[in-house]
Amino acid sequence: MTSILLVDDHAVVRTGLKMLLNDLSDMEVVGEASEGEEAIKKVEELQPRVVLMDLSMPHGKDGLSATVEIKKRWPEVQILILTMHDDEEYLFRVIQAGASGCILKSALHHELIHAISVVAEGSAYLYPTATKKLMEDYLERMKSGKDSDTYSLLTDREKEVLTLIAKGFSNKEIGEKLVISVKTVENHKSNIMEKLKLKTRPELVEYALKKGLLGYGI
Structure with missing residues (x-):
C-alpha cells in the first residue's frame, strides 16, 4: 500500500484527489496539507511514501522550498510535483529541489496514478513534454x-x-x-x-x- 500526503492550497483539489486515490486498492491518502510548512510537519508525523506537492502555494511556504526541506530531512520520501507550468525553468527548479518527478495538473487521472506508482518505487517520472525539453537541452x-x-x-x-x-x-x-x-x-x-x-x-x-x-x- 502506497501512503500519500496531499499538499495543495485548494481544498476542492485535495478532496478530488483523495476520492480518486482512496478508490484504488494499492494507494491511500494518509494526510493533507495546505502549504509547505504544514506539509513538513505532516511528513514528520505520518512518514508517507509519496508526497503529491503543489508547486505554487501563495500562502505560506511554497512547494519547492518545502521539497528541499523534506528531501534534506527525509531523503527516503518521494515527492511528485503538481504544476500547471509547462516551462523549462520550472522543470529544472523541480529537479534541483530534489523532487522525484513532475506532472501537469492537466494530466489525465490514469497518468497521475502511473506517475505516483513510478516515484513510489524510487524511480523518476517526467511528463512527455518535459522529457522532450531535457533531451533538447542535452x-x-x-x-x-x-x-x-x-x-x-x-x-x-x-x-x-x-x-x-x-x-x-x-x-x-x-x-x-x-x-x-x-x-x-x-x-x-x-x-x-x-x-x-x-x-x-x-x-x-x-x-x-x-x-x-x-x-x-x-
Missing part, C-alpha cells in the same frame, strides 16, 4: 561542447554511488548500502564530481536523470 549542450561522454570514465563503484546520490540517499545511507565508510563515499563523490566536471548535487541529479540512472531514461 543535445544543445552536446553541440556546444558543454557535455561529453564522461560516464565511461567512472568506475563501477563510482557509478553505484552516483546513482544512489541522485536518488536522494545520504552519504551515511550509501555507505550502509554498499558496506563502505562515509569517508570512502565522500572520496567517491569527489572523484565523480571531478570526472564529470560538475559542482553541485542538483547537477549530479540532472546528469543521472539524463543518463537514465533513475529508472526513467530520456
Whole structure:
C-alpha cells in the first residue's frame, strides 16, 4: 500500500484527489496539507511514501522550498510535483529541489496514478513534454561542447554511488548500502564530481536523470 500526503492550497483539489486515490486498492491518502510548512510537519508525523506537492502555494511556504526541506530531512520520501507550468525553468527548479518527478495538473487521472506508482518505487517520472525539453537541452549542450561522454570514465563503484546520490540517499545511507565508510563515499563523490566536471548535487541529479540512472531514461 502506497501512503500519500496531499499538499495543495485548494481544498476542492485535495478532496478530488483523495476520492480518486482512496478508490484504488494499492494507494491511500494518509494526510493533507495546505502549504509547505504544514506539509513538513505532516511528513514528520505520518512518514508517507509519496508526497503529491503543489508547486505554487501563495500562502505560506511554497512547494519547492518545502521539497528541499523534506528531501534534506527525509531523503527516503518521494515527492511528485503538481504544476500547471509547462516551462523549462520550472522543470529544472523541480529537479534541483530534489523532487522525484513532475506532472501537469492537466494530466489525465490514469497518468497521475502511473506517475505516483513510478516515484513510489524510487524511480523518476517526467511528463512527455518535459522529457522532450531535457533531451533538447542535452543535445544543445552536446553541440556546444558543454557535455561529453564522461560516464565511461567512472568506475563501477563510482557509478553505484552516483546513482544512489541522485536518488536522494545520504552519504551515511550509501555507505550502509554498499558496506563502505562515509569517508570512502565522500572520496567517491569527489572523484565523480571531478570526472564529470560538475559542482553541485542538483547537477549530479540532472546528469543521472539524463543518463537514465533513475529508472526513467530520456
